[in-house]
């Protein structure tokens with residue numbers, strides 16, 4: 001039976017460290033508040049002009065490709081997950097394909113925010129299982145620091161997010177106890193506006209319970225998508241109802257992890273490692289407690305990097321593996337929850 005395995009993994013985080021105290025220069029916040037509510041101590045911010053979502057992805061990809069023992073020319077498909085693309089369109093996949101001088105292979109961009117990497121991995125898994133591709137590059141990368149409201153108005157969102165990238169090369173395997181066992185994807189659009197960035201977009205106030213975001217009726221035709229009004233009203237930043245996200249996350253994380261375990265005849269105590277999307281340390285700790293997992297069964301690094309959305313799982317997975325916390329044949333679960341809402345899990349043998 002053909003399964004897909006992670007043949008190589010890499011991560012890249014920018015050099016520039018932004019501590020909680022550094023953020024006080026821009027907004028009314030404190031190290032104590034951020035640590036207590038989120039567990040975050042510092043995060044990385046990409047170089048203002050020298051680094052983009054795609055360039056960080058390239059750095060992570062180079063490492064993953066080298067560790068897989070192949071070259072960029074061997075990659076036959078790209079799946080790129082991000083919510084902070086270099087361009088509105090085209091997506092980052094084609095920029096990476098061009099810059100890494102890859103062949104004219106398919107490049108797919110995934111827009112599933114914090115669940116982006118889990119969704120991307122699931123797509124790659126299907127293509128490998130069916131024998132369509134042999135070396136798929138799956139990436140999660142984000143440059144949040146360019147699109148946050150750094151005034152006190154935006155502090156509930158801005159303090160959480162950081163920049164970085166992670167990548168894996170997926171290959172087929174027929175070995176026992178190796179590769180992805182199953183993937184599980186879910187969504188609930190009822191809460192789409194609870195964690196969202198509305199503009200620029202084509203919504204024209206159609207959704208969001210009639211909440212008026214901008215005067216689209218009277219706007220000149222050239223200002224329907226992106227207008228001065230949106231900028232003046234600071235409507236070009238992410239919006240989040242933090243407590244609502246928290247409440248749903250602590251239900252859906254355990255649910256989707258248990259779904260993966262049950263499907264494969266396992267229980268939480270069988271897990272060697274859980275890599276939860278690094279949304280908030282308190283969420284991860286709650287999930288750990290719900291599942292009755294020991295500290296050594298869960299890996300968290302949000303303290304150093306903040307929430308890097310689509311990049312958080314591959315960065316954490318890479319770091320856990322580099323630190324020797326994941327070994328061959330280990331039972332590993334990746335689980336994510338985020339904007340949409342969308343959530344999902346991947347259960348695999350390393």
Ligand SMILES: CC(C)(COP(=O)(O)OP(=O)(O)OC[C@H]1O[C@@H](n2cnc3c(N)ncnc32)[C@H](O)[C@@H]1OP(=O)(O)O)[C@@H](O)C(=O)NCCC(=O)NCCS
Nearest residue numbers: 029030033037114155156159242243245246279280337338
């Ligand atoms: C965002 C989050 C940390 C906020 O923590 P919370 O305990 O829910 O706090 P609240 O939003 O209720 O705000 C409490 C107070 O802190 C204030 N506050 C918000 N952000 C702040 C900051 N960065 N610094 C200081 N004070 C802040 C609020 O203004 C509010 O003040 P008030 O009581 O005077 O109105 C928390 O809700 C959370 O982590 N939610 C999940 C978010 C998440 O995981 N998002 C990613 C999804 S993938």
